[in-house]
Amino acid sequence: MDSDTEESPRKRQRKNPFSGDSSSRKNLMQDEDIRLETTRARFSNVLKRHGELTERLSRDSDKMIFERLQKEFEAARASQTEEICLKGEEWNDGLLATIRERVHMEADRKAMPGDINMVPGPHFQEKITYKVGSKVICCLEGARIGIQYETSFADEPCELYHCVLESKSFLEKMTVLEHTIPFFLPIREAENDLLSSNAMKFIDYVGELLQAYVDRREQVRLIKELYGNQIRELYHSLPYHMVEFVLDDSDCKVTVSLRYADLVSVLPTRIRVLAWPSKKSSIDAMTMNRKENGVLGSHQIPVRLSYAEDAVRKMSLPEAFAEIVLNLPQALQQMSQQTSK
Known part of the structure; x- marks a missing residue:
């Protein structure tokens, strides 16, 4: 009985670690605050390093593709005989089908024997580029269709992005051959969901995806630029x-x-x-x-x-x-x- 009487306060003390004096509680809370701040600082540093590494890897891997495609798009626009600006319903599935037919006919013509001696007719001499809002659609060599996306923020131009589509024949579905779209945006998911059934909707959706990403990113960049002295612990996902x-x-x-x-x-x-x-x-x-x-x-x-x-x-x-x-x-x-x- 005596032993039970002696152990009871000890058990109560173990159950309630804060039952000591106020200075002990204060020191314990301070130690906990220090540990939390240390953990927060380490986590913040990890996130910062991860973001820098991701950006560097993405930039370096896409740089060569971007430069090559940019030169190809510039050459296509330099050799164009006409640039048509499409508005509203002028941009439709029928026009996209016409563009697809044109690039395949041009590829077939160049693959024909004696192509060098053949004088192309007026239809094949036409090199038309189409501009739909912030999108530029070009007919590229090798039965490929190229889309260049222009992005902006507050009426100021930002990055250019590219997406190249191809198909083995006019009757087969198109696929994404290559692109310069950031890897964390779901272009492959959009390709699987939209491109085979509605290529026009796919092209438009990718443009919306890119512009929205740039808009969110630039908003965050601007608050850091304007109010950086008032902001701390800013975190964001890659697509913002x-x-x-x-x-x-x-x-x-x-x-x-x-x-x-x-x-x-x-x-x-x-x-x-x-x-x-x-x-x-x-x-x-x-x-x-x-x-x-x-x-x-x-x-x-x-x-x-x-x-x-x-x-x-x-x-x-x-x-x-x-x-x-x-x-x-x-x-x-x-x-x-x-x-x-």
Whole structure:
């Protein structure tokens, strides 16, 4: 019986490691904070190195293909007899079929014996390039159709991308022969889903995919350029369809988490913006104390910033960022007044 009486407090102490003095609890919490910050720093460094390596590998592997295709497209446009700008319904399946027929007839003509002595008729002398919005469609050598995609941001030109399609005959389905599209965009999935059934839709979808990627990427680049001194811990996926960053304010920390419905979306669909009060914040009323296992603990409760989420949902990221920063003091003051009632 005596031994049970002696062991009982010890068991209780083991079950509740925070039952010691306040200094021990404080030291333990500080050690935990240090470990979390160390882990965060290491993870951030790994992500940074991964992004740099991925970008370098992608750039180096595509560089030679890009230069070769770019020269071929430039030569095709330089030798063109006409460039036709298509609008609306002028770009359709019938026209694409005509382009396919043209490249195969030209390839068959060149493969015929005595081709050198044969004088081509006016139909074969025509070298037409088609421009559909930001796409340029060329007839390339070897029964290939080339599509050059022009991307832009804020009316300023960005990168060019290429996609070359081929088929063994006019009646067989086309396939993607080569391209300079970033490897993390699902061009092979689009080829399997669309190209065999609707080549025109495939060509248009790839253009939307590229432009949306460039748009998301440039929005993130611009907020880093304009507000880099206020942003830390910025993370994003390779296609920029997941973006997270932290905004440092004197009174609080604001975390922004963005998710896009798909890879052709320019504005996010799942948004979460939280304000975390700092220890020296004027909104200490948002800090809740609770008693757990006989210990009084302090827990910071974040508050969702609905005005900020609405801004990100409707505006481009740089515009929304400016809106968040401009209205943050007023939003924090209102929350402080509400929680103090």
